[in-house]
Amino acid sequence: MNPNLAEEHLQTIRLLMERSALYRRALAPIMLTAGILGLVAAAVGLGFHVEGSRAFAGLWLGTACVAVSSAFLLARRQALKDHEPFWSPPTWRVAQAMLPPLLSGLFLAGLLVLLANNWVMNFPMALLWIMFYGCALHSAGFFMTRGIKWFGWVFIMGAILLMITITADPGTVTPGTGNRVMGLFFGGLHLAYGVYLYFTEKKQPAA
Amino acid sequence: MIHEKGRLAIMSMLAASPELSFTEMRDALGMTDGNLTTHIRALQQEGYISVAKSYQNNRPLTTCSLTPAGRKAFAEYINLLEQIVRQNRPK
Numbered sequence: 001m002n003p004n005l006a007e008e009h010l011q012t013i014r015l016l017m018e019r020s021a022l023y024r025r026a027l028a029p030i031m032l033t034a035g036i037l038g039l040v041a042a043a044v045g046l047g048f049h050v051e052g053s054r055a056f057a058g059l060w061l062g063t064a065c066v067a068v069s070s071a072f073l074l075a076r077r078q079a080l081k082d083h084e085p086f087w088s089p090p091t092w093r094v095a096q097a098m099l100p101p102l103l104s105g106l107f108l109a110g111l112l113v114l115l116a117n118n119w120v121m122n123f124p125m126a127l128l129w130i131m132f133y134g135c136a137l138h139s140a141g142f143f144m145t146r147g148i149k150w151f152g153w154v155f156i157m158g159a160i161l162l163m164i165t166i167t168a169d170p171g172t173v174t175p176g177t178g179n180r181v182m183g184l185f186f187g188g189l190h191l192a193y194g195v196y197l198y199f200t201e202k203k204q205p206a207a
Numbered sequence: 208m209i210h211e212k213g214r215l216a217i218m219s220m221l222a223a224s225p226e227l228s229f230t231e232m233r234d235a236l237g238m239t240d241g242n243l244t245t246h247i248r249a250l251q252q253e254g255y256i257s258v259a260k261s262y263q264n265n266r267p268l269t270t271c272s273l274t275p276a277g278r279k280a281f282a283e284y285i286n287l288l289e290q291i292v293r294q295n296r297p298k
Binding site for chain 2: 006007009012018
C-alpha cells in the first residue's frame, strides 16, 4: 500500500473514531434534578415576589449554578462508577459546544440588567435564556443522543411562539411572568424530559 | 475485507463505541440505508460485527457492535497501516 494512502486511512480512522464516541452518560437524573430545581426557583420567585430584574437574574443564575454543579457531580459519579475519566473526549466536546451560546446568553442578560432594574426586563431576559439554552442543547446534540437536538428545538420554538403571543398582546405580561416562564421551561420541560428518559433511556456504559 | 472505504468507516466507528444504532451510523457516515445494510451484512458474514435487533419505544432498533474477531482484525489493520507509514518515514 502507498504510504500516503496508509496515512490518509489512519487519519480517517482517527476522525471517525472521535466522531462516534458519543456522550452516553444517563441524562435522566440530570434532567430530573434540573427540573426540580427549576420548579423550586419558580416557586421561590413567585412566592417571595422576586421581581426586580437584578433579583430575578440573581435567583435564576444562582439556580443555574446549582443545577450545573449538580449535573457535574452526577456525571462524575457515573464516570467513577464506570471507572472512566470524567473529562472524556465526548464530555469535553459537549462542554465546548454548549459554552458559546451559554456565555452569549449570560452576557446579553447582563446588559439587560444594566439597562434597568425593572420587572419589565424579566420576560425578555427569560426568552433570551431559553433561546440560548436551546441553542446550547442543539449544539451539544451533535455529540449526544439524537433526542437532545429535538429538546433544544423545543426550547427555541417555545421561546419564539411565546414571543409572538406576547407581542400580539403585551398586556398579558405581569411582574410574575418571567418567573412563570422560567419555571415552565427550565422546571417543567426538564422534569418532563427527565421522566421520559427515566422510562426510555437505555442503560449502557461508556461516556 | 476491512480496507474498503465504507467498511473501514463502519469498523472505525464501532471500535470507538460499545455499540451504535443503524441510524446513528447512517447519519454519521452519510450512507444510504441500502449501502449501509450491504456493508453491515458483509462484515457480519465475516464475523467482524454482531447485529442485534430489538425494540425501543415500540419502534424497531438495530444495533451493531464489534465482535472480538472484528476488534482483532481492526487492530491488525491499524498496525499494518502504522508499519507502512513508519517504514516510509524519512530518517
